[in-house]
Amino acid sequence: MSKKGAVRLAGVGKSFGQTTVLRDVELEIRPGEFFSLLGPSGSGKTTTLRIIAGLEIATEGAVHLDGVDATLLPPGDRDCAMVFQSYALYPHMTVFDNIAFPLKMIRTPPAAIDAAVREAAARVRIDHLLARRPGQLSGGQQQRCALARAIVRKPALFLLDEPLSNLDAKLRVETRVELRRLQRALDVTTVYVTHDQEEAMSMSDRLAIFMDGRIVQIGTPEEVYQKPATVDVAAFLGNPPMNVLPARLAAGEVVIGEARVAAPHLAALGTRDVMLGIRPSEIEIGAGGVAATVTLCELLGDDVIIDLDVGGLLVRAKASGRTRVAEGERVHARFDPDRLHLFDRTSGARIAA
Amino acid sequence: MTPDQRLAFAERPERRFALAMVAPGVLVLVVTTTFPLLYLIWQSLNNINLSMPGMDRFVGLENYARMWNDMRFWAAFGFTLIYTGATVTLQLVIGLAMALLILRIPRAQWAFRIAAILPIVLAPVVVGLIWRSLLLTPDFGIVDFASRSMGLGSHNWLGEPTLARISVIAIHTWQWTPFVFLYMLAALAALPAELYEAARIDRANAWRRFVHITLPLIRPTIVVVVILRMTVALSAFAAIYAATGGGPGTVTEIINLYAYRVSFAELSLGYGAASAVVLLALTMVVAGVLFRVRRAA
Amino acid sequence: MRPGAARAAMRGAALMVAAGLLLAVWVVPVALTLLTSFKNEKEVLAYPPSVVFEPTIKAYGAVLTGPTNIVPNLMSSLIVAIGTTLLTIVIAVPAAYAFARLRLPGKKPVGFYVLATQLVPPIGLIIPYFLILNRVGWMDSYRGLILIYLTFSLPFAIWLLVSYFEDIPREMEEAALLDRASRWQAFWHVVLPQARGAIAVTVTFVFLNAWNEFLFAVVLGGATVKPVTVAMYNYINTEQTQWAQLSAAALVAMLPVIVLGILAQKHIVSGLSAGAVKGVSRR
Numbered sequence: 058m059s060k061k062g063a064v065r066l067a068g069v070g071k072s073f074g075q076t077t078v079l080r081d082v083e084l085e086i087r088p089g090e091f092f093s094l095l096g097p098s099g100s101g102k103t104t105t106l107r108i109i110a111g112l113e114i115a116t117e118g119a120v121h122l123d124g125v126d127a128t129l130l131p132p133g134d135r136d137c138a139m140v141f142q143s144y145a146l147y148p149h150m151t152v153f154d155n156i157a158f159p160l161k162m163i164r165t166p167p168a169a170i171d172a173a174v175r176e177a178a179a180r181v182r183i184d185h186l187l188a189r190r191p192g193q194l195s196g197g198q199q200q201r202c203a204l205a206r207a208i209v210r211k212p213a214l215f216l217l218d219e220p221l222s223n224l225d226a227k228l229r230v231e232t233r234v235e236l237r238r239l240q241r242a243l244d245v246t247t248v249y250v251t252h253d254q255e256e257a258m259s260m261s262d263r264l265a266i267f268m269d270g271r272i273v274q275i276g277t278p279e280e281v282y283q284k285p286a287t288v289d290v291a292a293f294l295g296n297p298p299m300n301v302l303p304a305r306l307a308a309g310e311v312v313i314g315e316a317r318v319a320a321p322h323l324a325a326l327g328t329r330d331v332m333l334g335i336r337p338s339e340i341e342i343g344a345g346g347v348a349a350t351v352t353l354c355e356l357l358g359d360d361v362i363i364d365l366d367v368g369g370l371l372v373r374a375k376a377s378g379r380t381r382v383a384e385g386e387r388v389h390a391r392f393d394p395d396r397l398h399l400f401d402r403t404s405g406a407r408i409a410a
Numbered sequence: 411m412t413p414d415q416r417l418a419f420a421e422r423p424e425r426r427f428a429l430a431m432v433a434p435g436v437l438v439l440v441v442t443t444t445f446p447l448l449y450l451i452w453q454s455l456n457n458i459n460l461s462m463p464g465m466d467r468f469v470g471l472e473n474y475a476r477m478w479n480d481m482r483f484w485a486a487f488g489f490t491l492i493y494t495g496a497t498v499t500l501q502l503v504i505g506l507a508m509a510l511l512i513l514r515i516p517r518a519q520w521a522f523r524i525a526a527i528l529p530i531v532l533a534p535v536v537v538g539l540i541w542r543s544l545l546l547t548p549d550f551g552i553v554d555f556a557s558r559s560m561g562l563g564s565h566n567w568l569g570e571p572t573l574a575r576i577s578v579i580a581i582h583t584w585q586w587t588p589f590v591f592l593y594m595l596a597a598l599a600a601l602p603a604e605l606y607e608a609a610r611i612d613r614a615n616a617w618r619r620f621v622h623i624t625l626p627l628i629r630p631t632i633v634v635v636v637i638l639r640m641t642v643a644l645s646a647f648a649a650i651y652a653a654t655g656g657g658p659g660t661v662t663e664i665i666n667l668y669a670y671r672v673s674f675a676e677l678s679l680g681y682g683a684a685s686a687v688v689l690l691a692l693t694m695v696v697a698g699v700l701f702r703v704r705r706a707a
Numbered sequence: 708m709r710p711g712a713a714r715a716a717m718r719g720a721a722l723m724v725a726a727g728l729l730l731a732v733w734v735v736p737v738a739l740t741l742l743t744s745f746k747n748e749k750e751v752l753a754y755p756p757s758v759v760f761e762p763t764i765k766a767y768g769a770v771l772t773g774p775t776n777i778v779p780n781l782m783s784s785l786i787v788a789i790g791t792t793l794l795t796i797v798i799a800v801p802a803a804y805a806f807a808r809l810r811l812p813g814k815k816p817v818g819f820y821v822l823a824t825q826l827v828p829p830i831g832l833i834i835p836y837f838l839i840l841n842r843v844g845w846m847d848s849y850r851g852l853i854l855i856y857l858t859f860s861l862p863f864a865i866w867l868l869v870s871y872f873e874d875i876p877r878e879m880e881e882a883a884l885l886d887r888a889s890r891w892q893a894f895w896h897v898v899l900p901q902a903r904g905a906i907a908v909t910v911t912f913v914f915l916n917a918w919n920e921f922l923f924a925v926v927l928g929g930a931t932v933k934p935v936t937v938a939m940y941n942y943i944n945t946e947q948t949q950w951a952q953l954s955a956a957a958l959v960a961m962l963p964v965i966v967l968g969i970l971a972q973k974h975i976v977s978g979l980s981a982g983a984v985k986g987v988s989r990r
């Protein structure tokens with residue numbers, strides 16, 4: 058295998074004393090992949106990243122890097138570079154010295170250091186700031202400096218822990234694109250931690266979704282979005298997230314409170330209680346369907362988010378901004394029967410439709 | 411491998427490095443502090459008198475038994491408690507009052523901050539000498555002058571038993587209250603102003619604001635200050651040595667002075683060691699209690 | 708003026724007066740020393756104490772060049788204080804770093820031990836040291852004095868530095884470790900440069916405490932090693948006290964620590980309360 062940067066976590070678990078924060082993590086990241094770890098706060102993303110980096114030691118399972126068991130390897134022997142959320146730039150060194158530090162540690166000759174630092178800095182467009190100290194840089198520039206320090210020695214694996222979270226919204230979107238481009242150009246395996254689903258969706262080749270210290274789903278952004286494996290994943294993804302309603306399957310119909318939606322293709326599933334998921338964008342207002350009352354309209358430029366009361370349940374719909382409805386108005390909402398997601402009422406697992 | 415073995419294995423380089431970093435410091439402390447203290451305890455079980463060389467011998471707890479019946483030791487023990495209690499209380503009360511007062515005149519604060527530095531950085535022996543000579547000498551010192559001007563007459567401030575005790579307490583209080591003042595000033599300045607505004611709207615008067623808002627908030631600070639000041643008071647020496655030398659007679663002897671005089675004036679090192687052991691024990695007990703209080707605070 | 712405003716003004720004035728009196732209590736003794744140091748023999752004894760007089764620097768002359776001058780004592784103090792400071796820093800900085808950051812079994816009890824040594828009353832040390840140094844022939848030597856000074860400077864410095872090291876973000880060292888720095892390199896290249904300010908503060912206070920020490924110096928010193936705190940007694944004989952010279956000597960001797968204190972004034976609170984505020988670190 059020529060390309061480097063394969064990561065495999067086999068049954069990894071982590072406890073700090075009595076508290077277990079990570080269990081049964083199975084993960085395989087392919088060389089060159091842009092892989093995101095996505096999940097709500099406290100779900101164990103950073104811990105997983107730090108275990109890959111060697112900054113924490115897994116208490117269960119094994120970490121393989123490029124086929125080698127690296128579970129107990131110290132961080133310096135893993136050929137990873139990391140960008141921390143706080144950037145962790147060395148405040149007493151210039152930008153040049155910050156970027157040069159990893160090269161100095163592996164005793165690169167000074168001439169080679171100079172060339173490599175300039176190249177890395179140019180890639181992230183901070184080559185004009187080399188003489189400054191981190192304290193004299195803007196947030197975005199600091200972030201680039203941290204990136205340059207990470208890429209300068211061409212590591213096999215590139216680890217990023219919420220690198221964009223300290224940037225303002227506009228810069229974040231710009232940097233997202235640039236980061237993705239940089240990763241493609243360098244063709245380096247990247248593990249990217251974020252709790253921002255939009256970031257994970259737009260950047261990743263594949264992603265893993267963490268909840269409560271476990272991975273609940275791994276897949277491409279599309280797979281994860283189209284076929285969420287559990288109710289929790291369904292409710293976590295999308296903006297606004299998927300509506301999740303208690304419902305009942307009965308003879309080719311989905312019964313939601315008083316309302317019924319015909320879904321003949323689900324007849325095979327028989328009669329049972331389920332959780333029903335439907336994305337706000339899959340609900341059409343006006344063209345027949347279940348009766349609903351508009352309780353709130355929120356205009357977001359191109360789109361409008363409409364809160365509906367459907368037989369006492371709150372359902373959100375997303376429609377074109379040109380849709381005209383008034384609060385309190387009685388409307389009809391059509392649920393696309395082909396776009397319904399069904400989950401087991403007790404386990405929350407997806408029911409194959 | 412169990413998880414613990416795993417961690418132990420992976421952390422081994424770090425542990426080795428940590429050990430190498432800590433070892434010199436701990437070794438030096440063991441050699442310079444713990445070993446001499448063990449020797450001190452051994453000394454306290456011996457009769458060592460420098461005026462009678464060659465007569466050293468093991469006497470077991472004899473020194474302690476002698477101390478038990480030594481009224482001068484108990485007086486020193488008692489005055490140690492009075493001295494510590496009085497100086498710490500005075501520092502705390504005056505220091506806190508000063509901080510509360512100065513906080514209300516923001517413009518001149520810098521003058522007080524600078525003035526507060528002076529006593530703190532002076533050597534206690536110098537403070538003791540200055541007080542003894544320039545402030546408390548009868549017919550010459552500024553305190554005596556002030557006393558006379560106020561019609562209270564001239565006094566032998568360091569020669570009269572009660573006055574001497576008050577004087578050495580005053581000297582220590584003078585030197586260290588500024589520290590408490592600065593400490594409290596920092597703590598008070600860090601309190602959120604909104605709390606006070608809310609209380610002011612509730613028409614709480616200044617005293618009630620202090621008791622119900624300020625005091626509970628700075629309680630941890632007060633505990634820390636008390637710990638700091640107690641340990642310093644318990645090891646006080648030079649200022650009293652310079653001001654009274656423990657006199658008149660033995661009235662201003664705290665255990666430190668007592669042990670010093672017994673050891674180096676009367677040359678009974680074994681007996682002096684025994685009293686030092688008692689002070690050591692007292693210090694550890696007080697510190698232990700205070701640390702427990704702090705954890706609870 | 709409204710009555711409320713008048714009362715407020717009165718209160719303000721009363722506050723200022725009270726504050727002024729307090730300030731006087733702390734300034735007068737020092738000011739008096741300053742005044743006295745510029746007086747001649749006659750002026751010194753004037754009663755009531757004179758405030759306006761013709762200043763003379765005779766006392767300073769005696770203190771700096773006279774037969775009982777304190778210049779050798781200043782040197783003594785300097786050697787002891789610098790020696791103590793250097794040794795303390797070299798030993799305390801690595802130890803403090805390990806306490807603040809590194810994983811080490813038994814760190815908590817050992818840290819507590821260090822904290823406890825700080826509480827040992829000096830009198831408990833001086834008695835054994837007196838006999839030990841006599842036996843090894845280190846009485847009246849710089850070695851002996853510096854050794855015993857380490858007993859208070861080391862625990863103090865370790866605890867002061869621990870609280871500073873804990874404030875340096877851990878990620879910086881982690882970044883360095885990932886970039887193949889050894890533990891030592893991470894410490895040396897990344898942590899230490901950021902701790903320069905903390906070390907400067909520590910140096911200041913260790914120096915100050917060593918300079919001001921008296922009990923150890925008076926018992927373990929002698930003709931060769933006689934720090935300036937002990938030399939104050941040059942000007943106090945049984946017959947008479949040389950007031951002006953004592954004052955001048957006190958000021959000269961205290962000048963270095965006053966300057967240091969004012970330079971380090973922002974840190975004086977944290978500098979003198981090492982260990983008491985932060986407990987033993989969690990890890």
Ligand SMILES: Nc1ncnc2c1ncn2[C@@H]1O[C@H](COP(=O)(O)OP(=O)(O)OP(=O)(O)O)[C@@H](O)[C@H]1O
Nearest residue numbers: 073076078096097098099100101102103104105252
């Ligand atoms: N050193 C530690 N000791 C004890 N618990 C820890 C430690 N580090 C992390 N945890 C716990 O592990 C859990 C997972 O933490 P982690 O930092 O991996 O979450 P995260 O998914 O990165 O969250 P966030 O998005 O907030 O950064 C949390 O509950 C956290 O409190």
Ligand SMILES: [Mg+2]
Nearest residue numbers: 102103104218
């Ligand atoms: Mg995190």
